[in-house]
Amino acid sequence: MNINYYEILGIHKDSNEKVINIAYRELVKKYENSNNPDDLEKLKEIDKAYLVLINAEKRAEYNKNGFVIEKNDKDKKNEPPKKKWQNFWYYFKWHTIASTFFIIVLIITIRSCATKINPDLKILFLSSTYISEADINIFQKNISLYVDDYTTNNKVETEINNLPIGGDANNQMTMAYNQKFVAEVSLGEIIFYMCDEKSSAKFLDNNMLSDISNISKNEIAYDGKLIKLSNAKIFEGLSNQFPKELYIGIRLYNEKDLEKDKAKKLKYDRVMEIIKKMQ
DSSP: OOOOHHHHHTOOTTOOHHHHHHHHHHHHHHHTTOOOHHHHHHHHHHHHHHHHHTSHHHHHHHHHHSSOOOOOHHHHHTSOHHHHHHHHHHHHHHHHHHHHHHHHHHHHHHHHHHHOOOOSEEEEEEESSOOOHHHHHHHHHHHHTTOOOTTOSSSOOEEEEEEEOOSOTTSHHHHHHHHHHHHHHHHTOOOEEEEETTTTHHHHTTTOBOOOGGGOSSOEETTTTEEEEOOGGGGTTOOTTSOSOEEEEEBOOOHHHHHHOHHHHHHHHHHHHHHHHHO
16 A cells, blocks of 8 residues: 555645745654654654655655656765755755864954953953043054063053943843942952043942052042042043043052062062053
8 A cells, every 4th residue: 555645744745945944844743752653653754755755856756657766875875965965965964063162262252362362461440431442442552652571472461440430220231230340349350440530430439459559659639538639641642532530549458469560570570660661
């Protein structure tokens, strides 16, 4: 007794490839998660019907004879590459896409780590207004004049992490910058702080600053926690949008912690020297 593959898939004899694929997918969804032995047998029949009807050569043979003579292994190896790829893509499309996405992410991550800049000085800069990237780049170069090549890579690099936190407290961007500020402070990687007058409270209210009045050549502000920056060279080339008054400070550390951590103590001393030069 010949099996009617068209009835198994529930399609008409003249159905095109698209209709066959849709019918097959729907039937697989219906039976693939069942533990019923009859459903598993049904699924095998569905697979067999699909493999015959989706293949133009097999379908023509089936329509003519009512059955298909299976190819031997040698014939299967000689199957055209295009058809092999179509079958592979149909069954493993999402696996391939997911694997490709993972590989791309992995490559980007590795490349990012390999090309990551290790600056000689990092600055956390709070501003009450947005500062353009052009001004930040100029400001970084100006400050680099007072920084040494601590990383010994034959160039001085300064990285300024600017957070414009002075906007509307309910604005999503302002909230995001404030969250980033908390994250930066929690990590403790940056010990050189900078701010304009309006944003200084963010540092002061949280008791985050060391007393640096002993190294100040300029105007002392906020009980010796911030020094007003008046060096004209640092402001050269900046636009009129850049803050006219800036204050610099250093992260508050416990002296005992600095004595135990030599790397942190070295970074702390370097920042102190930079602040002296910048005044």
